[in-house]
Amino acid sequence: MNLKSRIIILILVITLFLSAVLSQTFAVEMLYKSSKSSKRKQASKKIIGAWLPYWDKAKVNRAFTRNKKTMNEMSPYWYYVLPNAKLRPTSKFNLRQVREAKKAGVKVIPMVSNHYNGALISKIIRNRTLRRRHIRILVNMAVKRRVHGVELDYEGLLQKDRKVYSSFVKELARALHRKKKLLSVTVQAKVKEPGHSGSTKAQSWKTIGKYADRVRIMAYDYHWKTSPPGAIAPISWVKRIARLAKKTIPAKKAMMGIGTYGYNWYGDGRAKPITLHQARMIAKRRKKRLRRDKKTGEVYLRLKPGRPGIWIQDSGSLRSKLKIVKKYKLGGVFFWRMGNEDAKHWRVVRQELR
Template structure:
């Protein structure tokens, strides 16, 4: 997301979405031998940041005083820990989920989109129907509750016009609500997760009315509704996308409000942390004044960017780790932002700066969510994540985060 002092017309190419190119996170799954090799090499990689464990687990208390540290006393009873699995990463993402099914409470396969007449269609141009079915079957067999994500993204871009036309027309809106309820009912999903992005300030009232109508219809069928929103620290936020989303009204209607608290720095910004914990804290402190705490689900990223100047390429944790090892780069830890970073010079002489997320930075944000007693967190996304992030989830998450050095 843009800084507060940035121009208000700045846009991410796909806010909250990682691209499909082969260089993006989650597009390659390594062999077990490769992963064992990385684990062995990580012992040296983590020496430089081993002290971060203590810093990360106390970050919320230090930065956001007044809240009980999450690792003290009993764990909040209904803390949700879910994962978003996008269509371009279904195989690796679903495999990672099944492997760690005991520490997650749900998953949102991002496989559906709204069509221009209010229906719901699968992202089949990118992912074959067979692969979607296989992934869903794998997750369902593992007993993982599913709330699939429905978006207004198609062919690599967001379609604000498509959604605006539907929510402004009572007939099309009713048709779309029915299509979403039918999707949840016919497939036995727990509910649906709505991720409609790039809306304008003028869409605020209609979008709120749509969410209220959808929530009523889903609840009548004993289904749940989640709504993805951009992070902001005021009602106005940073630009029109924020104005279009009425935190209070959406929070009153939906069961979950999933805050996309990432991309503070992004692919066309200057290099910097993807989700600095001090900014995330500001976002949550505003959110709890508008939305019931138990409905707030904090988005925790697992990726990073490799910048040359103001041009950044998405990298997964695996790719960031391998870049640092290949270039013998020293990985630094920023105490204020609770995030790792490093620099290197390519073979062509270009200087790169990489900020990324790992289990340490993720644990700081998960700790913050627990300390502020919100409803939970979701990971965006898994497949090539730092595999130690899973130790921060589940009933034993607090113990693993305070156990001392992870080498």
């Protein structure tokens, strides 16, 4: 082999070696970028979930099956609290739904309710024996049922229990975390601390947010069954709630609770819950149409001049609230309740948060 041939072979070997090195470097760099992108995507992923009532089971099951791919958490209403600090099931558990949720990657965090009985919770958390029993039972339930955690939906709490309730949340969170379970705490809406009422003053968002894994804010019922007619969650009010949440709760833990219902006021200072589908049927029957209130962002229907009517949220008002969640970089949204929502509801959620 002459010198020229040797030089050509050497050049080819060097070229192949450099190509292999560069190719490997490029592959590693792409893998690194992909990993970083995946981590960023995972970090920015919002929690999307809903509370599932124990009534309207067929409707709730259909809604969950249709939309489980959009969700990553759910809280079935499973228990309420007894005076002896034990739990009573609301109904027979839908274990098939739990299996379906887990298979779809949806965390199951059952809800425990106090039926708006603040005095009941006060008695339990102020008595050392009852308090310890309640914590033990909640933790054992999460372990036995093989769910991802526990949600406290304790409403109507007493103002005097602010510190002791915060301490209870801290103890329960630590007990659940030892078993690798999550704690979610539902809180009543407010726009400033300590709150505007006894029950809102009983919940310290800052302390609850420090120890709980989720803080779900019930940003609805600005107007309610026995109030004068009006928007369920005016957009300006929701913004103020989001601002307070951002100041007091770690952003990734703060969940904006959004209603999927409205109220139909019928003249004597009372109202009944109504879905968007029902509101549209009434409007069609009365040959009227739902109109949007620019100030609050919600839709309404006047049935007769001078008489109360219907106020309800639709996909337009939902979109506005989801934009607030994104603007203030909150951790996600939770809907009360599954089965009430309009077909466009989940489409808007996917467009805004996925």
